Amino acid sequence: MAGNQSQNNQPNKSTLEEIRANRIEKVQQIKDLGLNPYAYKWEVSHYAQLLQEKYAELPDGEEVADEVSVAGRIMARRVFGKLAFFELQDETGKIQLYLDKKKINSTMSDLTGAFNHLKKLSDTGDILGVKGTLKRTEKGELSIYVREFAILTKSLLPLPDKWHGLTDTEKRYRQRYVDLIVNPQVRNTFRIRAKITAGIRRYLEQRDFLEIESPVLQSEAGGAEARPFITYHNTLEMDLYLRIATELHLKRLIVGGFDKVFELGRIFRNEGVSTRHNPEFTMIEVYQAYADYNDMMALTEDLISSVAQEVLGTTKVTYQAEEIDLTPPWRRVTMQQIVQETTGINFAQFDNFETAKSAAKEAGIEVPEDCKTIGKLLNEAFEQKVEESLIQPTFIIDYPIEISPLAKPHRNKPGLVERFELFIVGRETANSFSELTDPLDQRERLEAQAAKKEAGDVEAHDVDEDFLAALEYGMPPTGGLGIGIDRLVMLLTDSPSIRDVIAFPLLKSQSVAVKSFDYDAEKQILKIEFNNGSIYKYLDVPESIYKELKETPSVGKYFNSHIKDKFGFDREV
């Protein structure tokens, strides 16, 4: 540090740190002028988009005396000696600011050299409030002829490249706020998402459905086959699960006498991450008493097409260059029939599994270990050979009973249940049954699940006795429906990945380096402090590990391969 700071009295650096320091210096200069770089309030009279529309007919070079006040972020600066053009972006769009030195200095005479201060102290990224009149420049750009300005928030960090924007996918997800600033279509995606969920709620409320919130923290996860997140309640000293479905609680409400209920909310499944899966995602479940799955098909069709019409103004959408027609009615076909169409195998004809299995293998279907019934085989054939070809909205109906533990047996097809799934662009988008209301049948099926859990299936769950008790009080015939909101939003916003429709998708935390470590030989506890400040105590760590950790040239590498995931730990900080 000491020796080499003599010659350059003011080195012009532009690392991120230097840019930031420079802007902090500007914050101070703004304060020194008696102004607040972090203002409290700005009275906005118009949004940019509205002005663009309202003054669309204003001819080039003409002005109008209408006073407006706008606020937004400076996205671009084109500065001349005594004139400057800024591009201001608010939530709705952009508008140019026409900043004339003479005008500003005369109307803001309280602040000497106001124009030069703006030139020197503002940067792209700052939030600026301006008042002025409207003027279309000679080059044809609608502008605000600024009379008065205020820097409302000083930005300390530079925006991404003004032309290329932010394209690094990881940064877009990790720093969504920057993505939103510079990529208008991302803002639009989330605007549409909000309209979709609002539209769904409005649709259901108009039909007398009641939205009731069920618990996220549950003592037993149920209602789906999925691995749950487990958490812990300290004062109650109990494990709790984050819900994997809202099904079992919404059905309790049907038992309680509500005929039409729904919940649109967050579901958590402790599973992998992909373009179609996020560990927390949004689902709506709808239950209607005295209805069956045929009614739910009609509801699904009408709900989705109505919302598409309302939000996009059409029921014909383009998804990844493919035309999808959501205009009802949608095709309805049984699973058995569409598998037969595609593979030529009629699974209804089999009465023994081995014959069915060899037929399936002949058709190129892979038969996994745990697939031991004709019903499961049919489902395998469907998933492997049919599913991804279902591009246009299609209801697949009448599922095997083995894979549908909460659905009512089909009224006239033995071995099947009254269930449908909706497929659009090859993806499961909705799932629905005539709900099982027979408490004894339900008990048997849940106990079979519990046996699977006992045998080590992490996606199976214990019997929810309270739910069964509810059923024993008697649940009316009920149609139930679940729709994956994220997938629906993907479809309606033409988004290829679920992460594009989730504002803050889950990403792995960037690994942190080991800062220091310490070993308690008596208790065999290895305490590790990481660079991010967290401290972990690894338990029952043999001394040899500690010694090797001390010796190793790369602590991080040794930690990853020999300690992390190998020992139990308590997190201290």
Add this chain to the structure above:
RNA sequence: GGGAAUGUAACUCAAUUAGGCAGAGUAGCUGGCUUUUAACCAGCAAGUUGUGGGUUCGAUUCCCACCAUUCCCA
């Protein structure tokens, strides 16, 4: 869990084929400029080449491990 690709300045990208001083544009800083639209002109500054090892006189480049991301598969 397996495979492929990627990671270089704050942002967008070169240089890696066959190891030889890491280079542009944008953003930034200084100066100039009253009609710009990715403004322009002159100058300046800006790098732990994801991390840690190895090979080598010399590594962004070759090898190994690890981290993260993207896509595909399970």
